[in-house]
Amino acid sequence: MSLQAFSDEYLPKAIIDRENEQDAIASYLKDIMLMKTSKVLYIHGSPGVGKSTVVRAVLSQFEDSNENSVVAHLSCTSLTPYLCLQEIHSKVCGQLSKRLTSQEIVMEITRRLLLKKYVLIVALDNFDKMQDVEQLLWSFHEIMQKVPRFGLILVSTSKFELMDMVGERLYSRLRPEVIEFKPYSANRLFEIMKSRILEAYGKPIAEDSALEKIAEFAEVNGGSARHALKILLDSIEEAQRLELSKVNSQVVEKVLEQEKKNLLLSELHELKEEAPREYEVLKVIAELSVKEENIYTGLVEEAVKEKGLMVCRRSLEYYLSDLERRGFLKLNSIRINKGHSTKIELIIPRESIS
Numbered sequence: 001m002s003l004q005a006f007s008d009e010y011l012p013k014a015i016i017d018r019e020n021e022q023d024a025i026a027s028y029l030k031d032i033m034l035m036k037t038s039k040v041l042y043i044h045g046s047p048g049v050g051k052s053t054v055v056r057a058v059l060s061q062f063e064d065s066n067e068n069s070v071v072a073h074l075s076c077t078s079l080t081p082y083l084c085l086q087e088i089h090s091k092v093c094g095q096l097s098k099r100l101t102s103q104e105i106v107m108e109i110t111r112r113l114l115l116k117k118y119v120l121i122v123a124l125d126n127f128d129k130m131q132d133v134e135q136l137l138w139s140f141h142e143i144m145q146k147v148p149r150f151g152l153i154l155v156s157t158s159k160f161e162l163m164d165m166v167g168e169r170l171y172s173r174l175r176p177e178v179i180e181f182k183p184y185s186a187n188r189l190f191e192i193m194k195s196r197i198l199e200a201y202g203k204p205i206a207e208d209s210a211l212e213k214i215a216e217f218a219e220v221n222g223g224s225a226r227h228a229l230k231i232l233l234d235s236i237e238e239a240q241r242l243e244l245s246k247v248n249s250q251v252v253e254k255v256l257e258q259e260k261k262n263l264l265l266s267e268l269h270e271l272k273e274e275a276p277r278e279y280e281v282l283k284v285i286a287e288l289s290v291k292e293e294n295i296y297t298g299l300v301e302e303a304v305k306e307k308g309l310m311v312c313r314r315s316l317e318y319y320l321s322d323l324e325r326r327g328f329l330k331l332n333s334i335r336i337n338k339g340h341s342t343k344i345e346l347i348i349p350r351e352s353i354s
């Protein structure tokens, strides 16, 4: 039970904070029930900030208190539009007896909803990860046109606006209400961890000062509850390994050291995938730092050329400022005689770049 309570699938008994978001979703559902309208709700926010958990909790309350409702909460990462329709069909009409086309499934769902006067709520979790999702959204739009009470909730971590993702034409048909989940503050992360420990172990097994450390770290690194809970679990395991009765600050510090390394490695990996040329420039700087005490832009430019990389001065300057923004190096503008140059300081361990 204790390990399971730290997984994403676990539905916490106590949801900390997020009252406004819960109220907004509940009132969206109430509108559908009372006003007999079909509407779309778009929920977005960075990873691990409680979108799925809150949607799941509100929907399960809704389902329990509305007999005539059919609720489908679907995780889209492993679904295709067809599988999605099939799943909804089986909830609304029962299992498919023969293979139908998407269009036929849509028609059967629509017919059944009208006949039974069901309220259908579909939540597509991480819908932006599904291939050809637009096609599915058009199908839902078709159902929405014919059925009085259909709610479509779209959940995503995307930084892009929904309109950019689905195009103006579809967007203007869906006209969604929007709820944004903001990252958690350290205080909220502290409360989430504290309550999760009680749910999992029935007693406090971490000192408050230790939880505060984790909360502050997770706040600075994106305010994700998933991240905080992962570090907490690592700390619990480390404390158990050391046969301590409670997680204390020292244990957390040790775990955070490792976590920082992991984060750095994954940021470097991301850079390598997203911007391989920029990564090569960083690698050149790391190599230069072995023998040179002071590294200037000119020196990097020469070394880059020597390696046969085609990077012009303007691109190089862009890469350097982006590498600074990513926190890998620091640029200092310095005066040399009458001109000026940029001194480059690598601020991550050079061994981490390979």
Ligand SMILES: Nc1ncnc2c1ncn2[C@@H]1O[C@H](COP(=O)(O)OP(=O)(O)OP(=O)(O)O)[C@@H](O)[C@H]1O
Binding pocket: 006, 007, 008, 010, 011, 012, 014, 015, 016, 017, 018, 045, 046, 047, 048, 049, 050, 051, 052, 053, 054, 126, 156, 157, 192, 225, 226, 229
């Ligand atoms: N308000 C909260 N109270 C209690 N636990 C929470 C809360 N918010 C998030 N959590 C916990 O944090 C973890 C991540 O939450 P969740 O999966 O809902 O995030 P998400 O926003 O859907 O992330 P993603 O965008 O990656 O899907 C889960 O273990 C969840 O139980």
Ligand SMILES: [Mg+2]
Binding pocket: 051, 052, 053, 125, 126
């Ligand atoms: Mg989620």
